[in-house]
Every structure is written in C-alpha cells, then in structure tokens.
Amino acid sequence: MENKSYLIFLHNNCFYGVEALSVKEIFLLPEVTAIAEMPNSIIGVINLRGNVLPIMDLNLRFGYQQQEYSLTDSLVVIEWQQSTIGIIVNQVYEVKDIPVTEITTEIYSQGELSDGGSERNHKLHLVTGVAKLEEKLITLLSSHNLIRYLEEVAEFSINDRDNIGALVKENSLEKAEYQEYSKLIFCPNATSQERAIFQERAKNLRLETQSQDFSNLIPLAVIGLNSEYFGINLAVVREFTNVQKVTPIPCTPEHIFGNINLRGEIVTLLEIRGILNMQIQTTKTNKNKALIFEVNDLVAGIMVDEVFDVMYLNPLDIKSIPTTINHSQAHNEYLLGTVIYQEKMMSIINFEKIITYKGLIVEEEV
Secondary structure (H helix, E strand, C coil): CCCCCEEEEEECCCCEEEEEHHHHEEEEECCCCCCCCCCCEEEEEEEEEEEEEEEHHHHHHHCCCCCCCCCEEEEEEEEEEEEEEEEEECEEEEEEEEHHHHHHHHHHHHHCCCCCHHHHHHHCCCEEEEEEECCCEEEEEEHHHHHHHCCCCCCCCCCCCCCCHHCCCCCCHHHHHHHHHHHCCCCCCHHHHHHHHHHHHHHHHCCHHHHHHCCCCCEEEEEEEEEEEEEEHHHHEEEEEEECCCECCCCCCCCCCEEEEEEEEEEECCCCCCCCCCCCCCCCCCEEEEECCCCCCEEEEEEEEEEEEEEEEEEHHCCCCCCCCCCCCCHHEEEEEEECCCCCCEEECCCHHHHCCCCCCCCCCC
C-alpha cells in the first residue's frame, strides 16, 4: 500500500497536513517585521540566518479573521524548488504516513482552476484533499501552491519599524491613528515580557548555525508558575494547550486538578505547585493552560500559568539551588538547579522525580 508522509499540525482547532519532504525546519514564533506592499496574508518577514523569509498567516490566507499570536505558536518553514515561506501554526503535532487510499480529493477537483480563476477558488486550490487518520479529519495543503502564491512578488521592501513603538506614547496619538500604527507592530497587545521573548527569538534566528553547537545542550520548555520561571526538559513534553473545560474528579487529592477532553483523549491534569511548596491554584478559569507530557505509556498534563519559550541550555550553566528560593529543603529534591532566564532566576524541575511523587497519578479504581 502506497503511503505519503505528512507533517500534521493544529490550527484553530483543526488539523492540517503538508508534505513532510517540503518542511525545511520548525521553530517557535519569533517577532515578525512588517513590510510594505505585500498581500494581506503575508504579515511580514524574519531574518533567518541572513535570508529574508516571508511569513504567512493561514487565517488571513483563507479569508478568516486574524487572531492574536501566542508564545506557543510555531513557524513551519516550507521549501519548494529553492523558494521558502513560513506559515504560522498553533501546534505542531506529528509526522505521519497516510495511506493514499485514506485521502479524498474528489470534493476539491472543481476548485482546480487556471491562473485566471477567482480569488475564492484560488484559496480553495491550496487544499489538495482530506485524509482520515485515527478518527481525525486532516485537511491537506499544497506546499507548491503556498509557494506559488508569492511568485508574483519579485522583491521585498523591508521597512524599519523599530521606532514606531516610540510614536505610540500616552495621549500622543488619536485612537484611529493608533489603530493604523498598530498594524505595523507585531502583536500590539503583547505584554512587555512577551515582546521581549519574541524579540529574543528573532535575534537568535539571525545567527549562523555554524557558530552554534547544540549536541550537548538540553532543550527546555520555559513555563510560569505563580510569577516564577520553571524549566522542564522538552523530551517529555508532547504539546501545550489552552484548557477550556475541566471535569472535576471526586474524592481525589488536591494535586489532581481534573480531566479534560483533548481531541477525544481523556487527559488528567495535575497541580504540582503543592509538591514544590507553592500556593496551589484552585480556581478553574477559561484562561488556564496546560503542558501535556508523555513518559513511557503515561500521558497527563500539568497546570501552568504561562508557556513562555523553548530554550537550549548548556549543562555547565546550571547552578545549585540558592537558599533564598522559597522552596523548603524537603522539596528541593524535585529541582535540578537554577539558571538565569530573562535576567531572573529560573528553577529546573526534575520531572522524572516529580512523576514518582506518591499519589500523583490516580488509579482508575479511585
């Protein structure tokens, strides 16, 4: 049976796929520089190791409303015949081999038009079919046509927007003027902390990879708990998700937050603050976030306030836990050490030790 390999990603709660062979690289969303005279769906460019990479917003490309960008969003860089483009996605899911017998193309055959076709059908032409995989419906996109969308643009006129923010001072612009300027500012509603992270990512992407050695570095997901930074080894992280609805589990200890339905999979959410001698979050709101982890056959999640970044850490930079950190000595066994992140102290969680905490995982008979 013939298979095709696709990178599956989640965007606006829908699954999409692009041919895996066309994917050049994937990284977390950096700050994007706005540029003039580009199609509406191209929100700007980034400097990727000396090369200008145009960035596409799929929401705008399909005619939907633009959404706020998040620190947990990713960029998928697609290459076709030496041309590249980056597309913003909410969550990279996995690479899967899909049998061609599971791909339906007939419903899109009428959308294949000549270059003189309407804009509506040109949008539809990005979709090559729909695949059914493990009870999921996956919309398959054409990497070739994503690239073709830019062929008529010969040059990129990059404007320096760094000083625009200085113009937007208190009472210095009328509301209408601010709205116009905000179109040129990446994530105008981002906090100063979030903006600093976006900018740091963009700075790192400008560096040449030849000067960096990642072989001995530890990848960490940077999360926030009670206004403190914590790092978790990325090897155990499956994904990040916003928590919309939590179902409480009766007769469970306080570190069991509840269950969520994650695309048909029931996942138990854990609250590890008590283990770290921190105040436990008891309020369930629509702004809750979770880090979903997978260790061996165990899949669960931990509640977090924010997911800030992914960083690569030199093990030599890890320092012992200072006595000033507000964790009791009994709880320090769940921390590997500390490092400096964004000019603040970040504690690195010993996740393998955390999941062995007595009573952390509730058995089915409870």
